[in-house]
Amino acid sequence: MIRPILRYGESLLHQPASDVPVVDDEVRRLVDDMIETMYAAPGVGLAAPQIGVARRLFVIDLSVGRRMADLIVMINPVFVEREGMQLEEEGCLSVPGFNATVVRPARAVVRGLDRAGNEQTIEGRELLARAFQHEMDHLDGTLFIDRLRGIKKDLIVRKIHKLRRSGRW
Ligand SMILES: [Zn+2]
Numbered sequence: 362m363i364r365p366i367l368r369y370g371e372s373l374l375h376q377p378a379s380d381v382p383v384v385d386d387e388v389r390r391l392v393d394d395m396i397e398t399m400y401a402a403p404g405v406g407l408a409a410p411q412i413g414v415a416r417r418l419f420v421i422d423l424s425v426g427r428r429m430a431d432l433i434v435m436i437n438p439v440f441v442e443r444e445g446m447q448l449e450e451e452g453c454l455s456v457p458g459f460n461a462t463v464v465r466p467a468r469a470v471v472r473g474l475d476r477a478g479n480e481q482t483i484e485g486r487e488l489l490a491r492a493f494q495h496e497m498d499h500l501d502g503t504l505f506i507d508r509l510r511g512i513k514k515d516l517i518v519r520k521i522h523k524l525r526r527s528g529r530w
Contacts, residue, residue, distance in 0.1 A: 362394050363401045364412040369456045376502045378415040380437045384478035400426045404454045406492045408499030419496035438473035463505050465491040
């Protein structure tokens, strides 16, 4: 089932999520909804808080459904390693229409549970490292624009407030 994606300003997006207590059928249904919602958007990643569920899990597929092997389901993820730095343009399904350059690690290793509840460790470089950090941020209530500084951030936030006031957000 495709779920509505929350947008910047909705409280659930701005608060930390809690661990998934047990990977059961209900969690697997949530995972399936997240995958379907991500592909429909379309996007390369989606975290549970973005569809209004304050739990620590995310899905990523850099191929957006073209290669099965690219689909990553991460439940209760933690960083094992993070190193280096990259600067690239980034966007978010919860901040539609806006992009900005964000500092991210060049390499990130994440450990968590897969859809079956088994432990997995996945290494990400470049775009995948960026996606890991972006989705992990969602689980802590942080959006990419929260990581911006100065004029660029003010500009985006002001535009969003304007859109909200006119009912277009
Ligand atoms: Zn996002």
